[in-house]
Amino acid sequence: MLSIKIQTPATSANVGPGYDIFALALHEPRDEFEISLNDSGRITIEIENNIQNIPIEVKDNSAGLATLELFKKKNIEHGVHIKILKRMTSGGGMGTTGASAAGAIFGLNKLLNLNLSVNEMIDYARKGEIASGGSPHADNVAAALLGGFVLVKSYNPIDVLKLDLPDVPVVLAAIKKSQRTTRGFITYEIGQEKLKEQMARCSRVIHAIHTKDIKEFGKAISVDYIHEPVRGAAIPRYWDIKKKVLNAGALGCTISGGGSSVIAFCPPDKQEDIAVIMEREFNTNPNFVKVITTRTSNTGVRVIN
Ligand code: HSE
Numbered sequence: 001m002l003s004i005k006i007q008t009p010a011t012s013a014n015v016g017p018g019y020d021i022f023a024l025a026l027h028e029p030r031d032e033f034e035i036s037l038n039d040s041g042r043i044t045i046e047i048e049n050n051i052q053n054i055p056i057e058v059k060d061n062s063a064g065l066a067t068l069e070l071f072k073k074k075n076i077e078h079g080v081h082i083k084i085l086k087r088m089t090s091g092g093g094m095g096t097t098g099a100s101a102a103g104a105i106f107g108l109n110k111l112l113n114l115n116l117s118v119n120e121m122i123d124y125a126r127k128g129e130i131a132s133g134g135s136p137h138a139d140n141v142a143a144a145l146l147g148g149f150v151l152v153k154s155y156n157p158i159d160v161l162k163l164d165l166p167d168v169p170v171v172l173a174a175i176k177k178s179q180r181t182t183r184g185f186i187t188y189e190i191g192q193e194k195l196k197e198q199m200a201r202c203s204r205v206i207h208a209i210h211t212k213d214i215k216e217f218g219k220a221i222s223v224d225y226i227h228e229p230v231r232g233a234a235i236p237r238y239w240d241i242k243k244k245v246l247n248a249g250a251l252g253c254t255i256s257g258g259g260s261s262v263i264a265f266c267p268p269d270k271q272e273d274i275a276v277i278m279e280r281e282f283n284t285n286p287n288f289v290k291v292i293t294t295r296t297s298n299t300g301v302r303v304i305n
Pocket of ligand 1: 013014019020021093094095133137139140183227256257258259
């Protein structure tokens with residue numbers, strides 16, 4: 001086999017209190033990739049219709065960087081061309097860089113018959129994330145590869161667990177970050193009381209998924225003391241809009257991944273109303289792109305040819 005076509009889902013990382021350890025996959029949008037082997041001895045990246053100006057320099061592109069890492073560790077000298085059709089908003093907390101890195105590693109694992117385990121694929125793919133946020137966080141790449149809800153059980157060594165999610169309607173206000181990453185402003189120095197509450201919330205999220213209790217899930221994901229205070233401060237009227245969305249019947253609302261997108265989980269009969277509220281409230285934000293209505297998905301990356 002010389003080439004493969006795959007599709008990788010958008011993902012929402014952190015899922016409230018699980019900074020860098022939780023993520024979930026969304027049904028839409030999905031990026032598409034065509035990965036082809038050649039004998040050029042070079043890694044090349046192409047983005048179809050690159051209106052978002054995504055870097056195509058190998059070291060600056062998450063798919064390119066993850067591929068470099070894999071080729072270096074495995075002494076692979078093939079040439080490879082990675083063609084990407086981006087449907088996700090870049091820089092909007094939808095895991096777009098994670099999708100690219102995960103797609104590249106998944107595709108190359110198949111094309112080159114490398115027999116990598118899931119944890120090995122996650123470990124290579126997360127290195128690609130350094131190209132965008134400077135940190136090899138595993139949450140987005142894991143959800144992109146596996147689908148469903150993922151929880152990082154250990155970073156050293158990488159060990160990730162996938163849990164199936166009930167089908168939950170989602171409204172996501174896609175908002176681009178005004179800076180490349182806000183990770184540098186986040187502190188773990190949150191004090192004993194908040195740290196205990198944070199750990200309690202993480203346990204509550206996992207329990208809610210095990211018991212398929214989506215109301216409980218919504219409550220559990222709506223509190224975070226690590227990244228939400230920092231990223232929320234960078235989104236005009238975030239706290240006020242979050243309150244409106246919850247008052248309108250959303251099960252839960254938080255910031256998606258590295259921000260600035262805002263994600264709400266909804267009962268099916270409230271999804272449309274909440275989409276209208278998000279559209280109205282975020283419309284004046286200069287970085288607002290669009291409202292996406294979708295749902296959680298248990299499907300990760302998949303081959304499409
Ligand atoms: N856990 C990462 C962060 C996700 O919060 O920066 C980025 O999508």
